[in-house]
Amino acid sequence: MTQPLLKVENLQVEFNSRRGKAMVLNGVNIEVQPGETLCVVGESGCGKSMTALALLRLIPSPPGKISGGRVLFHGEDLLTASEERMRQVRGNRISMIFQEPMTSLNPVFTVGDQIGESLRLHAGLNASEARTQAIAMLKQVGIPAPERRVDEYPHQLSGGMRQRVMIAIALACQPDILIADEPTTALDVTVQAQIFDLLRELQREKGTAILLITHDMGAVAEMADRVMVMYAGRIIEQGTAEQVLERPAHPYTQGLINCLPELGSSLQSERAELAEIEGMVPSIWELDKACAFRERCTHALEKCAQEAPPMFTLTHSSDTAPHMTACWLQLQQTTDQGQAA
Amino acid sequence: MLQTDRPQNQNLMKIEAPVDGPWREATRLFMRNPSAIAGLVLLGFVLLVAIAGPWVMGADPFEIRAAPLTAPFSEEAILGTDYLGRDVLTTLVYGGRATLLVGAIAAILSVSIGITLGAMAGYYGGRVDAVLMRITEFFQVLPALLFAMVVVTLFSPSLVTITLAIGVVSWTGTARLTRAEFMKYRNLEFVRAERSIGASHARIIWQVILPNALPPLIVSATLAIGAAILFEAGLSFLGLGDPNQMSWGLMIGSNRQYIFSGWWAVAFPGAAIFVTVLGVSLIGDGLNDSLNPKLRER
Numbered sequence: 001m002t003q004p005l006l007k008v009e010n011l012q013v014e015f016n017s018r019r020g021k022a023m024v025l026n027g028v029n030i031e032v033q034p035g036e037t038l039c040v041v042g043e044s045g046c047g048k049s050m051t052a053l054a055l056l057r058l059i060p061s062p063p064g065k066i067s068g069g070r071v072l073f074h075g076e077d078l079l080t081a082s083e084e085r086m087r088q089v090r091g092n093r094i095s096m097i098f099q100e101p102m103t104s105l106n107p108v109f110t111v112g113d114q115i116g117e118s119l120r121l122h123a124g125l126n127a128s129e130a131r132t133q134a135i136a137m138l139k140q141v142g143i144p145a146p147e148r149r150v151d152e153y154p155h156q157l158s159g160g161m162r163q164r165v166m167i168a169i170a171l172a173c174q175p176d177i178l179i180a181d182e183p184t185t186a187l188d189v190t191v192q193a194q195i196f197d198l199l200r201e202l203q204r205e206k207g208t209a210i211l212l213i214t215h216d217m218g219a220v221a222e223m224a225d226r227v228m229v230m231y232a233g234r235i236i237e238q239g240t241a242e243q244v245l246e247r248p249a250h251p252y253t254q255g256l257i258n259c260l261p262e263l264g265s266s267l268q269s270e271r272a273e274l275a276e277i278e279g280m281v282p283s284i285w286e287l288d289k290a291c292a293f294r295e296r297c298t299h300a301l302e303k304c305a306q307e308a309p310p311m312f313t314l315t316h317s318s319d320t321a322p323h324m325t326a327c328w329l330q331l332q333q334t335t336d337q338g339q340a341a
Numbered sequence: 342m343l344q345t346d347r348p349q350n351q352n353l354m355k356i357e358a359p360v361d362g363p364w365r366e367a368t369r370l371f372m373r374n375p376s377a378i379a380g381l382v383l384l385g386f387v388l389l390v391a392i393a394g395p396w397v398m399g400a401d402p403f404e405i406r407a408a409p410l411t412a413p414f415s416e417e418a419i420l421g422t423d424y425l426g427r428d429v430l431t432t433l434v435y436g437g438r439a440t441l442l443v444g445a446i447a448a449i450l451s452v453s454i455g456i457t458l459g460a461m462a463g464y465y466g467g468r469v470d471a472v473l474m475r476i477t478e479f480f481q482v483l484p485a486l487l488f489a490m491v492v493v494t495l496f497s498p499s500l501v502t503i504t505l506a507i508g509v510v511s512w513t514g515t516a517r518l519t520r521a522e523f524m525k526y527r528n529l530e531f532v533r534a535e536r537s538i539g540a541s542h543a544r545i546i547w548q549v550i551l552p553n554a555l556p557p558l559i560v561s562a563t564l565a566i567g568a569a570i571l572f573e574a575g576l577s578f579l580g581l582g583d584p585n586q587m588s589w590g591l592m593i594g595s596n597r598q599y600i601f602s603g604w605w606a607v608a609f610p611g612a613a614i615f616v617t618v619l620g621v622s623l624i625g626d627g628l629n630d631s632l633n634p635k636l637r638e639r
Contacts, residue, residue, distance in 0.1 A: 058536055060528075062467065091538025098537075103530040108363055108552045118538040153363065169538065 003075075005176055005209055006032040006055070006094075011069035013047075013054050013233075015284065016062065022284040024050050024064065026233040029311075030211075032177060037203065037210040039220045039241070041256065042230035045281050048213045051230070052179045055211075056090050074176075092122040095170040099182040101162035105154035111138070111165045112150035115172055122173045137168040142198060160191035164198065171202060179211045184219065196222055217260050221245060226321075229253045232282060232292035235311070239323035249314055249325040251297045252277070291328065303328045367556075370631035377627020383620030387613070391441050394434035402435035402587040403427065410603035423592070423606040424599045432587050433609055439588040441617070443504050444570035450508030451569065452562040455515025460546050462516070463523025470520070477516050485510040486575065493581045500583050507572045515561050522554035556632035563625035567618040574614050589614050 008030040015022045025047050032038050040048050053059045054066055057078065071078040078089065090096075095118075098104045106114060115137050116130030125133060131150065138146035141164040154162060163183060170178055180199065184192040196219065203210055212223055220227055224241040229250065237250040248254045255277040279296040291297075294304040309326045315334060316323065371377050405426040406418060413421035413429070420429040462473040492506040526532055527550065535549050576582055577590025578597070589610040596606035 056537055058533065087539040087541060089539070090536070091540075096534070096537040098530050098534055100530050104534045106531045106535070106549060106553070117540075121539055166534070169534075 004031040005034045005074065006030070006211075007070075007072040008051075008055065009070045009072070011051070011054060011071065012067045013050055013059060013064060014067045015064050019285055023287060024233050024284055025054060026287075028069070028230075028233075028235055030228065030235075032209050032211060034176070035203070035207045035209055036225045037212060037223050039212045039214060039224035039227045040230055041214060041217065041220055041227060043215060043281050045284075046230045047233040048215075048230055049181050050233075052096065052181050052211065052213055055179065056094060056096060057086055058090075088122070091118045091170070091175070092173045093175050094177045094179065095173070095175040096179040096181065097163070097166045097170045097183050099185050101159050101166055101186060104166055105162055107154055110151050110153055111157070115150075115165065115169050118169060118172050133172065134168075137172050138165070140202070141165070141168045141171075142194075143168075159187050160194065163187060163191075163195055167195075167198065167202070171206070171208065174206055175208060177209045177211060179213070181213045182215070183212075185214075185216075192219075199223070217245070217257060229256070232287060233284070234292065234308075234326065236293070236327070237325040239314075240321050243316075243319065243321070243323040247316065247323070249323065249330050250293075250327045251299055251329070252293050253325075255296075291326075299329050301328050301332070367628075367631045371627050374627045374630055376623050377630070380620045380623025380625075380627060383616055384624060385620075387437060387617045387620060388441065390434055391437035395438065398431055398434060400428070400431050402432040404431075406431070410599060410606070413605045413609075420609050421603065421605040423596050424603065429592075429606055429609055432592055433589070433613060436587040436589045436592055436610060437613060437617075439500060439583070439586045440570055440573055440590065440614070443500060443507070443573040443588070444566050444617075447504045447507035447511070447569040447573070448562060448566040450504065451512040451565055452515050452558070453512075454508065455512035456519045456551075456558060458512070459516035459519025460523050460551065463520035464527050464542070464546050464550065466524070466527075473516075474520070477513050480510065481513045483510070486572075489572070489576060490579065490581055493576060498576075498581050498583050500586055503573060503576055503581075503583065506576075507569050511565065511568060511572065515558065515565065518557060518561055519554065522557065523550055526550045526553055556628075559632060560625050560629040563621060563628055567621040567625070570614065570618055570621070 008028060011025055011028040011030075012023065013025040015024050028047070028051055030038070030040075030051070040051060042048050050059065050064075055071055055078070057066070059066060066079060069079065073089065073094065078086065081089070105111065112131055112134040115134035116125070116127070119125045119130045119133050120127070135146045135150050138149055143149050143161060143164055149157070149161075154165075157165065166183075178199075183199075184195050187195065199210060199212075200223070202208065210223070212219070214220060220241065227237075227239065227241050227244040228235050229237040229244065229252065231252050237244060237248070237253050244253060245257065248257055255275075258275040259277065277296055282292055282295065289308055290306055291300075291304040291309055294300045297304065309328045309331060311324050311326045312331055312334070314323045314325060314330065315337070406428040407422045407426055408417075409422060409424050409426040411418050411422040411426070413419065415421070418428045418430065420433065422428055423432070458473050458477065462470040462477075489503075489506040489510050492509070493502050496502045523546075532545060532549060535545055540549065573582070573588065574590030574593065577588050578594035580594055582588055582591040582594065584591070592610040593607050596603065600607050
């Protein structure tokens with residue numbers, strides 16, 4: 001394998017408050033290869049967005065604090081880099097788009113100003129060069145009449161157009177990695193598909209790696225090369241999109257996939273009850289050392305309440321890439337198979 | 342068919358017409374507001390007289406022109422003379438310069454201090470906020486007039502010390518307003534997005550949040566000018582004005598004993614202050630209406 005573009009090792013983020021200390025991220029390991037799309041999936045509050053913010057050191061502090069680990073970008077540890085250096089990286093080498101296109105743009109500046117801003121900050125362009133480049137970017141993200149739109153204000157654009165503008169801002173400096181934090185959650189379905197198409201197209205052209213954060217399994221199926229499933233601040237399963245979607249190993253991943261309603265079947269027969277994962281994500285204040293999913297897990301073993309399961313590689317005959325999970329049940333089955341063979 | 346097509350096209354043209362930015366939109370609304378225009382006219386008149394008047398008159402405001410307390414509308418003095426026989430019109434025109442200058446500069450000073458401290462407190466929060474707000478509270482609980490009097494008497498009254506004194510005692514309101522605005526904006530997504538493209542804190546404070554927070558601050562700055570003019574008049578009235586510099590407050594103050602025998606020497610500078618502050622307030626009100634989207638519907 002080539003050297004990963006981004007390598008996150010044992011990332012830990014804690015929140016401090018009057019109630020004490022809580023681990024929001026607990027030993028997260030991520031590798032992003034150049035040009036690939038890695039999806040991070042999980043329910044609300046599982047630490048997806050925190051992971052994204054931590055990579056750019058943008059965790060609101062207080063109360064948040066990165067308490068351990070390394071974020072190696074091209075081999076350079078961003079967690080020990082100076083604030084000055086971080087500003088050079090943000091928006092230039094690693095950029096980010098947010099969930100809410102309606103509020104992510106500054107209402108008092110034109111979209112041209114805002115696209116041009118990162119070019120002026122990082123590429124040192126002057127105002128007129130930045131404007132020309134902003135028009136070119138608007139064109140690339142598929143906004144009609146870019147020469148006119150460039151002078152418009154955010155309130156004059158629709159949600160989908162604003163998200164396109166956000167993408168234009170994020171990609172203006174041709175970053176190596178684009179972190180997209182639920183980029184389509186606030187948009188309706190047809191626009192979602194357009195935005196995903198656009199991201200894929202731009203990725204092909206520029207070779208940008210995409211770290212897509214989502215709770216939407218449909219988006220995962222559509223976009224992902226590799227998938228990571230997060231639960232309560234830990235990564236509990238990872239593998240290629242095919243492995244995770246077709247042979248989910250962790251009971252939580254299985255639950256997530258079962259929750260997807262099937263459009264066809266529910267119309268034909270009587271509407272089947274929607275599947276759900278019983279219970280709630282445990283509060284970050286209640287986490288202990290054991291498996292965080294055990295309370296909601298239908299297969300929970302005794303061991304699950306005693307110790308957190310380690311990450312291990314599943315052995316499946318057709319696997320060409322490692323498919324890993326952290327679950328006692330799977331570990332037991334795998335070792336049983338190994339002994340039998 | 343062609344005939345029915347036409348109006349449709351016109352409708353399209355209307356939709357396609359470029360929409361103005363928020364500032365131009367506010368200017369348009371301001372210009373449509375009659376009381377705001379009245380304010381502009383009043384203040385414009387006062388400014389014109391204060392700037393051009395002394396050139397036209399070309400006289401010394403301290404010069405004695407006629408018998409003391411000559412009645413107004415007489416041949417010697419249109420607006421009469423004061424208790425020393427100085428021409429009220431001349432002193433009024435010269436006095437306007439000092440009053441307006443002190444008002445404007447003191448307001449700029451007060452708003453600058455207020456915005457800077459308020460922005461820091463609101464943006465950084467935490468300890469920075471706590472320290473800056475304690476300082477603000479300290480200045481808030483001091484009786485402003487008394488404090489300004491102490492400052493002026495300590496450093497001998499001159500236009501500079503008066504301006505500084507007014508500026509230093511009157512910034513607290515602006516600071517609190519700015520702080521509230523910054524607290525509102527600092528966690529919004531577009532500010533976080535700005536961080537994520539690598540903007541520095543300074544850039545975010547001055548070039549990202551401040552333009553958004555500006556509308557209420559502009560209104561408050563306008564009203565601060567009015568307040569500073571009144572403050573200056575008050576200090577001068579109490580005899581703490583610059584004695585070598587004619588100002589409206591000084592005129593009222595020095596003539597106050599003669600108010601029954603020569604009302605004009607007090608009434609005209611009083612009216613000048615009234616007109617100026619009224620003009621400034623009307624402009625401030627008009628700005629408030631045009632810059633505050635919630636009031637636009639009225």
